[in-house]
Amino acid sequence: MSSAFDDKELRAAYEPALRESTTTHGPDCPTESELFAAVRGEGIEAERLRVLDHALKCPACRRELALLHAVSTGETVAASRNIRERSWKNWVPAALAASLVLVAGLAGLARLRVRTSDEVTRAGAAAGPALVTPANGAAVRSGLVSFTWRSMPAVIQYTLEVDAADGTVLVSSPTRDTTLRAPIAATAVGENRWLVRAKLQDGSEKRSEAWVLKVR
Amino acid sequence: MTTTGSHLRLVRGDELPADQGQPYVRGMAGAGLDHVSSAIEGVIARFRTLVRSVGARRGLVEADLDEVLQDVRIRLWQAGEGGKTLEELGSSYLYHVATSAALDLLRRRRARRAADSEDIDERTELKTEKLSPHDAVEARELAAQIDAAIDTLSIDRRVAVRFHLAGYDREDISRMLGWTEARTRNLLYRGLDDLRRRLTDMGISPRRTG
Numbered sequence: 067m068s069s070a071f072d073d074k075e076l077r078a079a080y081e082p083a084l085r086e087s088t089t090t091h092g093p094d095c096p097t098e099s100e101l102f103a104a105v106r107g108e109g110i111e112a113e114r115l116r117v118l119d120h121a122l123k124c125p126a127c128r129r130e131l132a133l134l135h136a137v138s139t140g141e142t143v144a145a146s147r148n149i150r151e152r153s154w155k156n157w158v159p160a161a162l163a164a165s166l167v168l169v170a171g172l173a174g175l176a177r178l179r180v181r182t183s184d185e186v187t188r189a190g191a192a193a194g195p196a197l198v199t200p201a202n203g204a205a206v207r208s209g210l211v212s213f214t215w216r217s218m219p220a221v222i223q224y225t226l227e228v229d230a231a232d233g234t235v236l237v238s239s240p241t242r243d244t245t246l247r248a249p250i251a252a253t254a255v256g257e258n259r260w261l262v263r264a265k266l267q268d269g270s271e272k273r274s275e276a277w278v279l280k281v282r
Numbered sequence: 283m284t285t286t287g288s289h290l291r292l293v294r295g296d297e298l299p300a301d302q303g304q305p306y307v308r309g310m311a312g313a314g315l316d317h318v319s320s321a322i323e324g325v326i327a328r329f330r331t332l333v334r335s336v337g338a339r340r341g342l343v344e345a346d347l348d349e350v351l352q353d354v355r356i357r358l359w360q361a362g363e364g365g366k367t368l369e370e371l372g373s374s375y376l377y378h379v380a381t382s383a384a385l386d387l388l389r390r391r392r393a394r395r396a397a398d399s400e401d402i403d404e405r406t407e408l409k410t411e412k413l414s415p416h417d418a419v420e421a422r423e424l425a426a427q428i429d430a431a432i433d434t435l436s437i438d439r440r441v442a443v444r445f446h447l448a449g450y451d452r453e454d455i456s457r458m459l460g461w462t463e464a465r466t467r468n469l470l471y472r473g474l475d476d477l478r479r480r481l482t483d484m485g486i487s488p489r490r491t492g
Contacts, residue, residue, distance in 0.1 A: 070478045075488040076428070080447045082418075083425035084341060091392060098388040102381070107458050114459055115437050122444035123429070130388050133346045135454065136337030137380040232438065233461070233469035259472065276475060 086125040094120060095127050098134075105134045194272035195224065195244075195262045205280040208252040214245045215262045215274060225263045228279060230254065254281045322358050326351055329376055339449035346387070353383035424486070431480040439473030446470055 071079065096104070096117045103109050104117040121127035198214040200206055213226050226246050228237035236258060237248045261276040330351055337347065357379045413421060432440055432447075445455045456466045481487070 069487040070482055071488050073474070076474070076477070077447055079421075079424050079488065080428050081425070082422045083429050084448060089391070098385055098392065101388075102385060105458060107460050111460060115441055118458060119437055119441050119444070122441065122448055128341055128448065129343055129346070132337055132341040133343070133350070133384050133388075134381070135340065135450075135458075136333045136342045136347070137350060137384045138377060139336045139454070227464075227468075229464075229468040229472075231472075233465040233472065235462075235464040235468065238464065259468075261471075273471070276471060 084128070088125045089129065091126050092124070095124060096120060098130065101127065101130055102134050102138075105131065105138060194218070194274040195221075195264050197260075197262065197274050197277050200260075200277070200279060202275075202277040203280065204278075205282055206250065207282055208250050208254060210247045211250050211279075212245060212247050213260060213262075217244045218264050218266075218272070220267045221264045222267055223265045225265070226260065227263065228254070228258055228260045230258050231256065250279075250281055256281060322355060322362075325358070325376065326355055329354070329380070333380070340454075341448060346384075349387055350380060350383045353386065354379050357383065427484065427486055428477075428481065431477055431484060431486075434480055435473055435476050439469050439476060442466065442470040443473035443477055446474070 100117050101121055104114045104121070107114070118131075121131045195218050196216040198216060200211065200213070215224070223240050223242060224244065225238060225240045226248060227235060228248065228250065229235050236251065236254050237260075239246055239248055258279045258281060259276040260279045262274040264272045264274075266272065330347065333347060334342070334344075336342075354376070358376075361375075361379075432443055435443060441459070442455055445458075452463060452466045452470065455461065455470070456463050459466070461469070
C-alpha cells in the first residue's frame with residue numbers, strides 16, 4: 067500500500083486546522099471589502115492570491131470568507147432570471163416563482179458541485195492509465211513528440227494533457243488510442259508535466275500520474 | 283399578531299409582540315399581513331437552504347447566516363412597505379441584500395473587535411468523532427505539519443490546495459481567481475502532488491488501521 071496520503075486521508079488529517087475558532091483579526095488581515103472583492107473575482111490576480119492565501123489560513127478571515135462566498139455565490143443564477151410579478155399585494159405567487167428559481171439553482175449547483183468534487187476525489191485516490199513514454203523527467207525538443215500509455219478497460223476516451231508550471235494547458239488532445247503525437251511549441255521550453263485522463267463508460271474519470279517533461 | 287419563523291416576529295401596526303424580548307418588525311395591518319409574512323418567510327427559508335448548501339463543508343457558521351438572514355428579512359419588509367414591487371426588486375435583489383447584510387455584519391463585528399469565540403458545533407458539516415485528549419493533540423500536530431508543508435508550495439498551488447482542503451470546489455476556485463477550469467485543475471493536481479511529496483520527504487504518512 068502507498069505511504070502517501072490519498073485525497074480523503076489528506077482532508078481528514080487537515081480538518082483540525084479548519085476547526086481553529088478565533089474571530090480576532092490581526093494587522094495583516096485584509097479588510098472586509100478586500101475580502102469581498104476577492105470572492106467576487108475582482109482586482110488583479112496577484113492581489114486576489116494574496117488576500118485569499120491569507121484568508122484561507124487565518125481562522126477569523128476564513129469564517130468571513132465562507133459567509134461572503136455562501137451568500138453571494140447564487141447571485142449569478144438568480145440574476146439571470148426575473149421574477150414576473152406585478153405588485154406588493156401578490157407576494158405569494160411571486161415568492162413561489164422566486165422559490166422555484168432558487169430551488170432550480172440549488173439543484174443545478176448541487177449537481178455541479180457533486181460532479182466536480184467527485185472528480186478530484188477520484189483522481190486523487192484511484193489509479194489511472196500507466197504512462198510509458200516519454201519517461202518521467204525526460205527532455206525532448208519542441209516539435210512533434212510521441213506520447214504512449216497503457217490501455218485500461220472500459221475507457222471510451224483518453225485525453226492527453228501537457229501543462230506548464232503555472233497550470234497553463236499547452237496540449238489537450240482527446241483520442242481513443244494509447245499513443246499520440248502532439249505538437250509541443252518552442253514557447254514551452256522549460257519544465258512541464260504531462261498526464262492522461264481516461265473517461266470511463268460509467269461516466270467517471272481516472273487520471274494518470276503526472277510526469278515531468280522538459281522541453282529544450 | 284402573526285408569528286413567522288423562529289427568529290423574527292411580524293406584528294400588525296397597532297400591536298406589540300407578546301414576548302417583549304423577541305425581535306419584531308411592525309408590518310401592515312389586515313389580512314394582507316399573513317400573505318406577506320408567509321411569502322417572505324418562504325423566500326427566506328429557501329434562500330437559507332441554498333446558502334447552507336453552498337456554505338456546507340466550507341466552514342460557514344450557522345449563527346453568521348442567521349444573523350444575515352435576520353437583516354435580510356427586515357430589509358425585505360422595508361422594501362415592500364416602501365412601495366417596491368417584486369418586479370422592481372427582481373430575484374437578484376435578494377442576493378444583493380444578503381451580501382450587503384453580510385458585509386455590514388462583518389464591519390460591525392470588526393468595529394467592536396468582537397471577541398466572541400465560535401462554537402464548534404455551529405459549523406456546518408465540520409463535525410468529527412470524539413477523540414481522546416492524546417489523539418486530539420496528535421491530530422492537531424499532524425494538521426499543523428500539513429499546514430507547514432502547504433506553506434512551502436508556490437502561491438498559486440498553495441491557494442488552490444487550501445481551497446480544496448477547506449471544501450471549496452474547482453468552480454469556486456476558478457471564479458474567484460479568474461482561472462480557466464483546466465488551469466485550476468492543473469494547479470490543484472500539481473499542488474496536491476507537491477504536497478504529498480513534501481509530506482513523504484518529511485516522513486509524514488497517514489495513520490491507517492486494519
